[in-house]
Amino acid sequence: AQTVTQSQPEMSVQEAETVTLSCTYDTSESNYYLFWYKQPPSRQMILVIRQEAYKQQNATENRFSVNFQKAAKSFSLKISDSQLGDTAMYFCAFMSPYSGAGSYQLTFGKGTKLSVIP
Amino acid sequence: DAGITQSPRYKITETGRQVTLMCHQTWSHSYMFWYRQDLGHGLRLIYYSAAADITDKGEVPDGYVVSRSKTENFPLTLESATRSQTSVYFCASSESTGVSVEQFFGPGTRLTVL
DSSP states (O other), rough: OEEEEEEOSSEEETTTOEEEEEEEEEESSOEEEEEEEOOTTTTOOOOEEEEEEOOOOOOOOTTTTEETTTTEEEEEEEEEEOOGGOOEEEEEEETTTSTTTTTTTOOEOEEEEEEOOO | OOSSEESSSEEEEETTEOOOOOOEESOOEEEEEEEETTTTTTEEEEEEEEEEEEEESSOOTTEEEEEEESSTTTOEESSOOOOOOOOOEEEEEEEOOOOOOOOOOOOEEEEEOO
8 A cells, every 4th residue: 555654744934935845655656646735724625736757857836846756755845935825734645547446546645734924 | 617516514413323425526527536634644535436336445434335326426424423533524526537637626524523
């Protein structure tokens, strides 16, 4: 079974600064997807960014980028120019669509609570 | 409006009662999922469905029942609610093809079992 570990329960960052959230995972699969989801106080789960394991290029979405290290099984999220609206819980998640029954399910880490300080 | 909705948004019930949480999506996505979110655990999969009339267990299925008679609906039933089932419940849907794998989440239902 896959596991996802987020070792930072809480983090804080000054507005306009850069912050990196860590995520490691364990799998024996070679093809898979990794995701970062944002959960603001509204509780809505919002997809921030996704990475396909077969792509060597790190994914970017505006101020959000990832550092994907496949050999190290590491998938960190960098948020540049942090904004007050970035305050939220951030979840790292794993999916292996090619592993048979139930393969489209997400396995989540426990989350990192990020606070952006004015 | 298109999207994924859950009802009710909040529910308080008593131990031993049956409770059904509803989930409806308008995209005709083939896959639907139920997760529960608890402090210190992130989100954990309860049940999922690959299509109408096809369901399977996830990581924490005990005490829950699901059905999927129509593609757009995926209700979750707690047959005899227990305090340990106090949680926030999220429904999600996905086209789940080799290209489109993203899951889209409903707004969640906060359930309190007294």
